[in-house]
Amino acid sequence: MLRQSTASSAAGDSDAPSDAELVERFGTLGDCDAFAMLVRRHGAMVLGVCRRVLRDGHDAEDAFQASFLVLFRRAHSIRNGAKVANWLYGVAYRTSLRAKSRRHVLRNRESQMDQFPEPQANVSEQWKDFEPILDAELASLPEKYRLPIVLCELEGKSTREAAAELGWPEGTVSGRLSRGRVILRKRIARYGVVLTAGSLTAAFAQQASAAVPAKLVITTIQGARLLASGQAGLAEAYSGKVTALMKGVLKSMFLGKLKIAGAAVVALGIVGVGTVVVSHSPGGTATPGAVLVADVGQAGDGSGTAVATPKAADEQNAASEQTAKINAEAQASPEQIQRIISVMKAAKEEQRLKAVKALMENSATPLTQEQAEKQIAEEEAANAKAEKENAQVQLSLKQTADKAAAENGGVSEQK
Secondary structure (H helix, E strand, O other), rough: EOOOOHHHHHHHHHOOHHHHHHHHHHHHHHHHHHHHHHHHHHHHHHHHHHHHHOOOHHHHHHHHHHHOOOOOOOHHOOOOHHHOOOOOOHHHHHHHHHHHHHHHHHOOOOOOOOOOOOOOOOOOHHHHHHHHHHHHHHHHOOHHHHHHHHHHHHOOHHHHHHHHHHHHOOOHHHHHHHHHHHHHHHHOOOOOOOOOOHHHHHHHHHHHHEEEEHHHHHHHHHHHHHHOOOOOOHHHHHHHHHHHHHHHHHHHHHHHHHHHHHHHHHHHHHHHHHHHHHHHHHHOOOOOOHHHHHHHHHHHHHHOOOOOOOHHHHHHHHHHHHHHHHHHOOOOOOHHHHHHHHHHHHHHHHHHHHHHHHHHHHEEEEOOHHHHHHHHHHHHHHHHHHHHHHHHHHHHHHHHHHHHHHHHHHHHHOO
């Protein structure tokens, strides 16, 4: 086993290159030694995420390799190398969710929560039961709070080292780390688990010092070297499960960027049309209905879900009902509502065609338009299913916690 030294050792050694330097060396120059250092430096954190989410050693190792394979493919696109730990955390979490969904489909089981042993044998039984919610809540924290937690708690760096890496004042890092811990504990408490600051830090500390199998590290690095040298393809360098996970995550990241860009375009379009409708109202005065509908369009676009993806029939019906409700309440003219809806539909179709074209141009194998549209639809369905399953797991944990709390309360009353 290779004992992962806490990331503080790398940061504390003045001769050790920073994450930003390593990302630059590998992403720009293709230096595989730099990639190997990133694997060794962040391996414990990545494997910890995969183990907590998947709760199965073999699946976690596949997700580990896939996460670093994504780094291998996308290192050149990381804008801020100092935040590579946070970037890797997000990739590892997303990869683990995809692996979990894939496992669910292949094994045709409704829940895997109680099927697999915990890799961390020393963590308390209570913590084991609620481990899956940790990363769901941590991943949803604002970046300014998540960054210090990833660096200081998951990777074992001191606040001084984290401050030097991020370019923040040490006091800022300490304050945000403290605030992030408080927010995280409060969110976990909603599931019935009350953690003190010490117990949360202790659980994180065990993850930060976890051992990563030497064979796993070596296999991951060797696979990258073979790919970089052209001596082997993906199929020879990594297993089929690992490459499938990597491709799925890369596609998901690509589509996510398209959706964000599409949402911004549509938002601008809605604002423009809303302005035109208002300016052309009778007598040159603003029409309340037009303003309201424009505001609703902007809010929806900002979430990236209202118009960025094709909607199912029930979603379209719900949108139509909402539009009708706004129209009735604000007494907007049907012409004004229809004008904005037309712009939304046109922008939605334009974004769909852009996504299809981009996928066809970036695909490793030639795709027809029909095949590209099918892949995008399948990807969106898989993402929606993974999110639904994750929500169901969290709901199940909450119900278990509520039941346990109720039973404990009943026992106390009897005493």
